[in-house]
Amino acid sequence: MSEIRHWRFDPLDTWFFREARGFETSGHNELSSLFPPPARTVAGAMRTLIGEHSGVDWPRFLEGEEYAELRALIGAGDSLGRLELTGPYPLWQGERLYPVPLHLLGKDRNYRFLEPGDPVLCDLGPVRLPRIKNARQDPLPGAKPLEQAWLNGADLQRVLGGQPPNGVIATQRLYVEEPRLGIARDNMRRTGRDGLLYQTRHLRPHPELAIGAETRGLPAERYPESGVMRFGGEGRPSLVRLSEALSDRLPAPLIQGPNLLLMLLTHADFGSGEECWRPPGFEPIERDGTRVWQGDLRGIGLTLECAVIGKAAREGGWDLARECPRPVRSLVPAGSVYFCTLADGIDVDMAIKALHGQHIGQDIALGRGELAVGTW
Template identity: 45%
Template sequence: MAGHKKHKPIRYDKKKPAGTGAHNAVQNPEPRTGMARAASGEAVRPPSPVQLGLKAGRATLAFDAADTLFFRESRPMEAMGELQSVFPPPMRTLAGAVRTLIGESAAVDWQAYRAEPAHSLRQIIGYDEELGSLSFRGVWLALNGERLYPAPLHLLRKPAPLHLPGEAARIYPLHLDKSPVWCDLGRRVRLPALPEDRHARGARPMEDTWLTREGLARVLAGHLPDPAQLRTADQLFFRESRVGIARDNRRRTVIEGMLYQTRHIRPQPALSIEVDASGLPDSLPNESLVRLGGEGRAARLSVLQKAVDLPAPGAGSGQGIALYLLTPLLMPGGAWLGFARQESGEAGTPTVWTGTLNGIALTLHGAVTGKALRSGGWDMTNQLPRPVTSFVPAGSVFFCTVEGDVQAACEALHDRQIGVQTEYGYGHLAVGPWQDQ
């Protein structure tokens, strides 16, 4: 174009001294935040404990997926087969995302944080296995803001028959068999058995199923939930298969033949992952974007100031109680929390286990548990794989009798946690009555 003045090209590889009229110079720049200084490599003074005041009470953290999520199972990656995704995700993954966000919000220099044992932020988010002032409860799923709870594994569901459109699905409970058997657990162990109702044939355990609050309230009152109070996995999320190929980052090419297949989770738009947290700093923003799990999938993290309490336990007519496991349980040394097996010499007397939980003397008569939950992951502190650990899965049920006051036992065990590493939310219990049939 005529009269158009041609500017010299801007060169970003060489900086001119200040005051020389460089084209990309900024006059009166704004003071840079700690995040910007940390990103540029400048030394950032760690915030003082005064700047990191703690939020009052307990808050709920809601994670909403931006796309799909992937939480790798403990099985190793192999050329053949598909690597599944664990869902709900492990608490360690969510806790790690929260701790990282707190550090980034405080503009922490992670190298200085790792090198300084007395770093002030360690009082808030801890280091390695220690969580500092943080503690979590969960993990929970929430559909349209309504919290869901894992369905007890002693409940079986029989679908409605296709040839009878008016019939609804039915739910049947397992009970402890009156005829003990000799097995690896003991000489006369009462194992779970189907009810004698002939219509119960064909009923199956409700794996990957959750209860609404009303459904859990009915279970804790000693009743069966209504089928309408169940939420199955296909109502909450979808599983999507993905194919990937290994990359040679040095050459910026793919590695021929190194294909792998994973299965991602795509939550329904109304589904959130919730965690109850205590000890959060005031500096934590109310809404943030975080990276979750394998491949660092994006999710929105919202801080909700709401309190969600469990339904109250129902009153039973005897000394029996059922302990419902709402989150996975981690037990020390593989023993069931110090319970000892009791074998009676009298003929026909079943094997039991006796012990104490939260100061309450209990006799364990039997249990319904699912497959062991295997959890591993990557140790960010030591940069190596985390040892795979076995958990008792959520939904497991333990049938006990109380040696003392049943009401006191309910107060000491309901909405409480047992086992180890309870600060990660493990071992959350709910209590209901148990009638030994």
């Protein structure tokens, strides 16, 4: 019987989760670290620890018949087998943090919300673009989306219910950045290699910061014990601890309106092309001279009225199975929000139960496309 486990990665050194650019394409610019780490990086660390717990001889793993059962459980290459991931996400003082929804604007601890505006003619046709709610009565010049900030569960619940948070946690509180300079080595000659200098920017986490994730799909005996392993770029050590699933799961939404607000808690993969910004299955229609998008998510009929989407998240990495770079993909970033109305006959409670905490799009086994539901 499969069980759910919570994983916690505590740093014993710096972290480095390389951005999508390669060293050979970076020129004189340094490579930064992503945060939180890409889902494949975390999934790879988990599979490595599970395999070592089972005594895997890795050169034989892909072909050996003795590992057929384990391959079915944790997969090989791009496949995760039966393993399913939720996250990854920051843990701060033992509590999960959530990205700030992008329809919340802030300046000097004052906040404003975006809402669907009147139809405007643009490259998508006549569509409803976001506008600041009550901007004329209560302006806040200079307010902007809080892309480098986080919320705890209680404040996420407030924001998704249309209420301002009690406070946000800036990324600068979680870690400091450390620039590094290195040179490629010639291990045979024990010298540096000419012209192969590189610069990276590591993350030095504060003591109360960790990376969390949850997995399901494995029997209890396959899960490893806690231990130390190499994690992320340059193989920096981290302490890995496993426990029962967190009791304080995704907070229940506050119902403050008749319409649905969908927020991405993790990056989502909606495919490629010009319409990769919208969830799969949504098609444009004309309604009263305005373009909207109709679709169905897990049996809930929705009309997409307006969206607030951040800059594309770029993820690549190294494919260990094929020993080559992994193709870089553009993902819809966490924090993006979709303003939706419900089809006739569907009430808000029904929609929330069907969608809150679910995953949409491609690669959901990697934790992509995790949803939180609010109202407007």
